[in-house]
Amino acid sequence: MAAVEQGAAPSIAGVTPGAGRRVDERSLAWMAFRRFLTIRSAATGAAVLLLLVLAAVFAPYLTPFEYDKIAPTAAYEAPSREHLMGTDKFGRDVFTRVLFGGRISLTVGLIATAIGGVVGVLLGMTAGYFGGLVDEATMRVLDMMLAFPGILLAMGIVAMLGPSLRNLMIAVGIGYIAGFARLMRGNVLAARRFDYVLAAEALGGRSWTILRRHILPNIAAPLIVYATLSVAAAILTAAGLSFLGLGAQPPSPEWGIMLSDGRETLNRAWWVSLFPGLAILLTTLSINFVGDGLRVALDPRVRGR
């Protein structure tokens, strides 16, 4: 369990500004963390996720092969003791590529969410707190962004930036701005009316200080949950776009590209597609379980139990 602790605790303490500065705040995070661990699916998800992260980080030490070393004589070898997940059309070890692909997918998921999260949170807090014309203008633009379903906005942005891994992260990230901004705006609007915010305003606190010190920590829970679930969704979208050839480019060991490589030879070499897909599924599944667990653990209605 100590391993899980390291994986999940920073995500709670890290996003709650001021955690550790005051004893009761830390204990709130601690209690949420304890609750989190009692949810079986969430704890399992966190453990699996931690393993996946470690596997991606220590990928070079876990395999004797290189992910881009071509060995034509060893093409399409079925899974064996030597090649745990077989080899692809160039004789590259699929297991090695899946390990390195984890680096790409996890990075893409995190960075895309970070882009969407930072911009969205700032926009949403500004709109919700200052209201008026700022709010009106921001929400109009966001409504326009929301008029593009799912993957379409990302496709449009990739169209204008050109397909590459970096542009993929930007494209997917921009797609999450509107969601984050809406979430934050709603919560800030509600939090503005709380007495402690009014008190801080009456004491002459500066707007950004109030937003950062008083409002943000108190509406962090839904934000953390949303961000977690966004990482999973971003990984899926990014893999889908790469699968279409609109994201990372070969010979990158990106999971979506590997899947699309295996598509042509499904009958001959099912393993080329099966394992990268399983890796995506395992990653998104564990993140989603963690996100659902956080939703319950951070719910103020069960706090203190």
Added chain:
Amino acid sequence: MLLGVSLAVFSMLHLLPVDPVEMLIMDSTTGTAPTSGVTDEMMDNLRRELGLDRPLPVQFASFVGNALRGDLGMSFRNNRPVSEMLAEQLPYTIRLTLAGLGTSVVLGLTLGILAGLRPNSWIDSASMLLATFGVSMPSFWLGLMLIYLFALRLQALPALGVGSPQALLMPAIALGFHGSAIIARLTRSSILEIMGSEYITTARAKGVAESFVVLRHALRNALIPVVTVVGLEFGSLMSGAVITETVFARPGIRRLAVRGILEKDFPLVQGFVLFIAVIYVLSNLIVDLCYAWLDPRIRFE
């Protein structure tokens, strides 16, 4: 709203730091080396021909004006009207989208209702586990695995193409599974909330049969939030169809969209993105109309 969407699509592709004309004459395979022997004069002519020398507001006005008349411009690469190319491929995509939507609604409602009526039972846990798988599963991988299992191993269904109605079955499942997960979760929470409400207790108290309570009283009200999601799903599925079409090698707008993006065929991408965005907005409008039918209170407002 639609004007805003077209402005967004337009500016997305026109406020770029890149010159479409330069891109156009670039070698589309390498994407870097401009073809040799192109003079500035030739580029200016091309620019004029494509109408790209006019000020942006003028270009936008003519784009909107033409789009309203169903003219989405000429494709840079194929020298054919974009609307004609869209019309050619759309029927396939719409058929797939509707089939996928049908799958999500049927599967999602079934799971959601079963789970919502028996909270914390094994069927509830199983449904919600399936739903979490649904949101986590890459649709293209699911599609490939379905092909492997049912077409290549069991030879029960055709793997690719659009020849028979059976050929639509696997793509529909691959496309609709994700949406069914979302609908199932929502239906469950909606049913849970409504089964605890007072009018359900009243209906039961006056001796109405349980099946009638569920079907007539609970379901109708539980459906209201679900309808919203179904409306949103239509647009998402339509853009998601691009991936499913690739997996099953089906004709459809994927051919236009992906090729348009890779070949920097801006009018094509513009037309495609605008078209789906408009469909998305329209399906939301239809959802609003459905509200009035499901919830009579809205009519009075």
